[in-house]
Amino acid sequence: MNFLSLLPIAIALSLDSFGVGVTYGARRLRVPLGSLGIITLCTGLSLVIAVLIGDLLVALLSKELTESIGGFLLVAIGLYAVINHFKSQLQRSSKPLDYHANPTDRPGYHPPEHENLGVIPEILQDPMAADFDHSNSISLQEAFFLGLALSIDSFVAGVSIRLLGYSPWLIIFTIAMMSSIFLYIGIQTGIMIAGHRWLKQLPYFPSTMLIVIGLHKIF
Template identity: 35%
Template sequence: MLFYTGLFLLVIAVSLDGFGVGVTYGMRKIIVPFNALFIIMCCSGIIVLLAMTIGSLLSSFISPDIAKIIGGSILIFLGLFSLYNIVRPKRENTSDESNQNILTAVLTTPDKADLDQSGIISANEAVLLGAALALDAFGAGIGASMLGYSPILTAILIAFMSGLFVFCGIRTGILLSKNKQLQGMTFLPPILLIALGFFNIL
């Protein structure tokens, strides 16, 4: 039971960024059609499946105990790194913005995925957004496979949850408009990853 509880929490932690992106889109009235939402889900699932396949290959060369320690450590590192990015002082976006990786830019400022400024996320833009949202999931996928989670089941769950969170986030953003009550939720995914990492190591 604890094993599947850990899997469920991992899926939520990895997918929760999509909720924040959805809220941003809802508040800015950017439309994400269902075909774009499906593409985002597929990107997340495929990238996680790839990451977990790599993790499974790596874990076949090391003992289960060492694999658990490495897997847990990866989750802790990802959580700490995400936490650092949230709490670090925000610098003015001047010359640094032009040097920023486009995937990172989409995560920090989600409306940048709308490249043509049409107010609608197209199929090509959905691939960009899906890849950006799956960046954290790649590292977590490697760690999760070393902890013994099923690659196919985990990829399917993350794909489903990422689409669900983006959809729910859009609806929430439309309702809340300029309300900033959900900003505190940005701390939840990294804290979950850190807790899961320690839980699996101990």
């Protein structure tokens, strides 16, 4: 399996990072280079573990079965993302948010001393929840939690992509680097096009891509 055939999957996964970046750019939240490195490292480590699990399954199962499982996992990731984004939009529409009025009212707010892995689901629903101290900048510690949140999809996808037969190092390098690059591009894009309504539909595009690719692999 070569780089060109992996590219559409890597792009679909990276568009989630792009969407987070757009949110940060639109709200003028900075992600310093060091924090971006931490996010890349988290994604890379999750992919290493995913590839090892994928190798184990490849050794135990037939090629036809592993490809079907890999396609099914991609579809599952896409469907989960669609449902999660839809629920997030319903919550936001039912309760308008004002992030400047009272920071402690913001979903996902936790004082620094209460930071723990329990905040990850909140970051998945609202990327702004990663800015624990409301400094409008993602610190190294905050980047760790953000990196864990962003690497969840990458982990499951890493297992599924390995089952489809792609090279382990190609998976790790391509997805980890593209995720960080798309996050940075998303921030710059968010700064330029903040307020455009079509951005609200952006999260559904990568999810749909993963579902289509997964169904293609299954059938």
